[in-house]
Amino acid sequence: DTGVSQNPRHKITKRGQNVTFRCDPISEHNRLYWYRQTLGQGPEFLTYFQNEAQLEKSRLLSDRFSAERPKGSFSTLEIQRTEQGDSAMYLCASSVGQGRVYNEQFFGPGTRLTVL
Amino acid sequence: DQQVKQNSPSLSVQEGRISILNCDYTNSMFDYFLWYKKYPAEGPTFLISISSIKDKNEDGRFTVFLNKSAKHLSLHIVPSQPGDSAVYFCAAHRLNTDKLIFGTGTRLQVFP
Numbered sequence: 596d597t598g599v600s601q602n603p604r605h606k607i608t609k610r611g612q613n614v615t616f617r618c619d620p621i622s623e624h625n626r627l628y629w630y631r632q633t634l635g636q637g638p639e640f641l642t643y644f645q646n647e648a649q650l651e652k653s654r655l656l657s658d659r660f661s662a663e664r665p666k667g668s669f670s671t672l673e674i675q676r677t678e679q680g681d682s683a684m685y686l687c688a689s690s691v692g693q694g695r696v697y698n699e700q701f702f703g704p705g706t707r708l709t710v711l
Numbered sequence: 712d713q714q715v716k717q718n719s720p721s722l723s724v725q726e727g728r729i730s731i732l733n734c735d736y737t738n739s740m741f742d743y744f745l746w747y748k749k750y751p752a753e754g755p756t757f758l759i760s761i762s763s764i765k766d767k768n769e770d771g772r773f774t775v776f777l778n779k780s781a782k783h784l785s786l787h788i789v790p791s792q793p794g795d796s797a798v799y800f801c802a803a804h805r806l807n808t809d810k811l812i813f814g815t816g817t818r819l820q821v822f823p
Contacts, residue, residue: 599754626809637715637800637813638755651808686754690809697743697804700811702754 597621599703601687607709608677615673616706618687626692627670628700629662631655632684644670645692677710684708714738715803717814724821730788732817734801737782741803745811746775746786749798758799759786791821 600619608614620627630638642652646667664670674681684705690698716735724730742763747755761768761775768775774787801814
C-alpha cells in the first residue's frame with residue numbers, strides 16, 4: 596500500500612497523559628500536513644512541513660502540541676497533558692508540494708483519540 | 712469565523728437522479744476549491760477541484776460549478792449511485808499558503 600499511513604488508528608488515554616501519533620507520507624512527497632477533525636466539523640488545519648522544516652502553525656496548535664519531521668520523511672504529533680477537548684480524529688496528509696500554490700493533498704485514515 | 716460553509720448537513724437522493732451539494736465561502740483569497748468524499752473510519756478522498764479562474768470543471772459523473780460573484784460553488788453528481796453515499800466536504804485553498812479550509816460537510820444518502 597503506497598498511500599499515507601497513520602499509527603495507531605485508535606488511542607484511548609486518560610486525561611493528563613501524553614500521547615504520540617505517527618504519520619508516514621507517500622514516498623517522495625515533500626509536504627506533510629496535520630489536521631484535526633472533531634464531531635460534526637470538517638478537518639481543521641494544524642500545521643505543515645516542507646521536508647523537515649515546519650512552515651506554518653495554526654493557533655489551534657497550543658503549546659501542549661508539538662509536531663516534528665526530523666528527517667523529512669515520517670512525522671510525529673505529540674500532545675502533552677491531554678485534555679478531554681483533545682478528543683478528535685487527527686488526520687495526516689501529504690503532497691508533492693512546491694511553493695505557495697495549490698498541491699493536491701492525499702489523506703491518511705486518521706488516528707482517533709479519546710481522552711477519558 | 713467560518714470561511715467555508717455547507718449549510719445542508721444532509722441530503723437524500725434516489726438512485727439515478729441528480730445530487731447537488733452546495734458550498735459558500737467568504738474569503739476572496741482562495742485560489743482553488745475542492746471536494747472531498749469521506750467514508751466512516753477513512754480519511755477524506757479527493758474528488759474534484761476547480762481553479763478560481765474557471766467556472767466549471769467536469770470529471771465523469773462529477774461536475775463542479777463556481778460562481779465567484781456569489782461566492783458559491785456546487786457539486787453535481789449525475790446519475791447518483793448508492794456507492795456515492797458518504798460525507799462530502801467542500802474545501803478551499805488559500806493563496807500564498809498551502810493549507811485547506813474545510814466546510815462542515817454534507818452527508819449524502821443515495822437510496823435505491
